[in-house]
Amino acid sequence: MREITEMEIKDGSWFVHSGVTRHSYVSPGIYEARILSPIGWLTSKVRSDCRLTSSASVNMSGDDDVSFVVGRIASLKSLKFDLVVAGYREAFASLTADRIFVARSASEAATDLSMMAVRAPWRSDPIIKIAGFSDDEMLRMAIYDTVIRFEDAVERHGAWRLLYDGTGTVMHEHQHQGMYRLFSQFIFGAYGISVDPNADHGSGPTDFTLRLRGAVNVIEFKKDLKKSEIRHGLEVQLPLYMASAEALRGTYIVMCHSNSRPEVEDILSQVFAENPDLPEIDCWVIDCRPRASASKAATREAT
Template sequence: MRDKRTSKFYILWNWNVMINEIRNLLECLIQEVGYSSSEAKLKAYTVTIDLLLKNQQLFEYEPEHMIARNLDVNTKEKITFFNKKSLLFIDRLTGAAGGGKRCVYRSKGVRVFLFEDGHVLTVTPHSIVDRHGLELHNEEWFGEELLTTIDDVERVVAHLNDPDDEKSRIVSEEMINILCNINAKYKKSYCLEYVLTPPDVNVMSGFSQSVRELLWEVVFSRSNSWGEADSNLCMDFLLKNDINPLPHQLLGYITAISRVTDDKEHLEQLLTKLEKRLCKKIDESVSFENIHDYFKSLYIKPVYMGELDTTDKVKSVVSDILSQFKDLVENKGLWKQFWNKDWTPKNEKSAQEIFYAVADSFCKANNIDLSPEANFGNGPVDFKFSNGYDAKVVVEMKLSTNPKIVHGYEKQLEVYKAAENTSNGIFLIIDVGQIGGKYEKVLQLKQNFPLSEVWYVNAEYKESASRRI
């Protein structure tokens, strides 16, 4: 079963120490790649082993030999375990269907186990599944050893190579990959799982999720003494290995950049570079909670400083929310959150959750009540912003894929306004394609009748700046 503990509470030792170790590992990458440092290879290995050994919850008893002669429910498996807890450190096991009638499945390759005392063991597993059952034997290639030299480390890392691949491995990069791809524990039958790991239990551990997050915390940190080239090197290597920043980390980094410069041209150059490196790599599957948590932690100053006209205050706050939302979607990469992994647009419920994540913190900072899907007896409007009984603004949101956009603006929102006894309504259109002439019809209606304010946000699929040039 997948470990459901959140990453921040999964690591059982000092968070600041973890940050320092991750920084050391990235500095090893910089030294090894940028300055051809051999010593950095050994240090990267040492840092990695230290991180793993300090998280003993990752270790468990692993089978050394196993025989199950008949694969039925009454069979008692004969298992001999290693005498110490271990972690599958490097796994190059491959499997294939067997030949003829003798064997239906077999696996072979190299595995490296890290034991809880820091020793490593390199084995060549040989497992067979046939009509008689299962056999697994781990033949020692190299006995238990402590890796203390650069040659030792490079010899073990060489196991990661494909048979026909003679390129030299970057040790620091491989150590980062190992830390970022440790599977969560699952209940094993100690049978077929040790031929190959089944896909349904091939789930990333909370530890590796934490490491991935902390790598970007360090890269984005303004306390680093690295130059721009070193930071870019780290970003490029992480992205190449599909270690991507979380959206709230990326948004926080963009916010930090904007606060340290008033030079708009320089800021635009920085953001263009950032887009080329990062924006395409946002994890589209990230949950709504990640975005919401970012805005909850962000200090947002009150928008409206007046004290008398509360209606104007609510209008001002809502206008600022919409401006921020539009900027994040159109210019800061948040548009990706409106799309599924297969690049089909998400539904309106998902769009409402993203807008709510942005709006909630603004409302708290300005003492504005925010009610999502407020029901006035004529069905729920998407959002109601209020301060007391008289000051109310209702917002109705529609995706461009919705065929009832014009009806929603002309009829639906007016019903909601009347039910809530307010003249302040806003119609928000989010364009994810297939809009046709619906937006123009809404604008024509607005010109001919005293209807509600209209906001348009472009969340269409965008290629990176480098491809658009």
């Protein structure tokens, strides 16, 4: 996805926006978000039940100049867009708990948003420590949080569309990885987690190698087009990557395009049952199969 100021805007286009977002109250339970684009002000309605935190109602007031928005053009004619994800460009904006200690911070914000999801990491180097948690635990929790958000966007908010090209063909795993990296950028940046895509530690390039001081976690993405490859990735590929990177824990994410979640979970369960000596690996199964539009769904027959 590209910055809205740097792209051709069409109906249905997905975009990111890193400028000012103007919020205003409309009616009980409804707010309006406005962003300035090359074609004028675009508006979107936001329901109060979509807010994830109690502080969102305070933040959604007036002009927010540190916002980051992922959206989709709903109608050029009426200048409407669907607000899909909204957050902060600067990760520290939402970190206020007294258990968080910033030991060092040297921030140099990236300006090319397209690079955030492809290659270059966000140029921010905070060193944060949360009392009571080891680096391994913090790294695992950060990955858990980002995968949950990524899964929710794909399965319940239409982001699965970004994993298919215009002909309906499943896109390369790099597209899946790029989407995940975009979702993870804020949290990983806040904790100072180093993200190394395609890092080769001696047994081939990993999808992502994550480091938080002394903690290491290797993430492997796998499409479910071949069941044999799902097994091989968990049974052989990821453990070898982990050994080469000296990672005590790994993360295995299966993106379902052909099989149902239970079918893939059965395969993963079999691998663990047959290989009790596997290293510590957290497995995720995300349903990326296309959803039918409600307007095109079959009519129920009368009984």
